[in-house]
Amino acid sequence: MFSKATEYALRATIFLAQKSSEEKKIGIEEIALAIDSPRPFTAKILQQLTRDNKVVSSARGPQGGFFIPVKVKKLPVHVVLEAMNEDEILEKCVMGLKLCSETRPCPLHAQYKTIKNQLITLFTTKTIQQLADEIQDGVVFIRNKKS
Amino acid sequence: MFSKATEYALRATIFLAQKSSEEKKIGIEEIALAIDSPRPFTAKILQQLTRDNKVVSSARGPQGGFFIPVKVKKLPVHVVLEAMNEDEILEKCVMGLKLCSETRPCPLHAQYKTIKNQLITLFTTKTIQQLADEIQDGVVFIRNKKS
């Protein structure tokens, strides 16, 4: 569904939301290890998420690293998709028709629409914080490895 | 969601299901024009759909072209995804976790699961014929251009 870049972005964001804070920043090494993603590529992605501090914030130097401000944790996960320029995926026609719409629907439009709406609702109502909390509670996982 | 190749495959399949038959084959030129896709790339995709006559059938020479046998029209659209090797998209974890499952769910698993199930149901219950019929009825469209 999403690109690898966006998958990594979602994992990194939720991981940071759970583990980091303004006082406890986390380095790229630890992040890439935790979410099992290629280190340099993940760095690029975090850089993108850091643009204008839109999703992630960062600080250089010793004790530096990445973190997610409390204010951002309260935002819907959808902001990650926006920052990665992949929020359109949730909107577009399954068959790739440019003109697909209510008045000119593709053959799958009517049924896909309701599914699409649930997807959009999911990403716009669940906050980053809410997802991170579940990891804290131990009911879900973000690591991609056995350990 | 799907690759361009699969989007073209879905459009071409439904177009052929509506317009073609064993007696009335359709050439690549007409197909690419109808679904507004790059001609040579579409040829490659049809070639793939033709492997083992799994979805599309073809005949060379004058009056040759592509068509979909009646038997295939009764199959679910899912067969197109399978032929394009993209049926996994419906199954995989939204966050890209290899180990995501009921017993080791990602933070979005529980909610995404129900959406995923609807997607799978849609593609496994709707037949190629059913979607083509709607075009015939004029309630939906497959062409990607104004005309």
Added chain:
DNA sequence: CTAATTAAAGACAAATTTATCCTTAATTAT
């Protein structure tokens, strides 16, 4: 102030997807 640490930025490389083109093979009509 200096050295160490860490992210930012940009150039580069590999892999995959998308797309084109040319030759070959099969079929049909004459």
Added chain:
DNA sequence: ATAATTAAGGATAAATTTGTCTTTAATTAG
């Protein structure tokens, strides 16, 4: 048989995505 038509197949190219590496800039600790 021959010529015309059409898909099959393979080589190639362009674009995008994924990934790496090296240098620079900022910050902090000593």
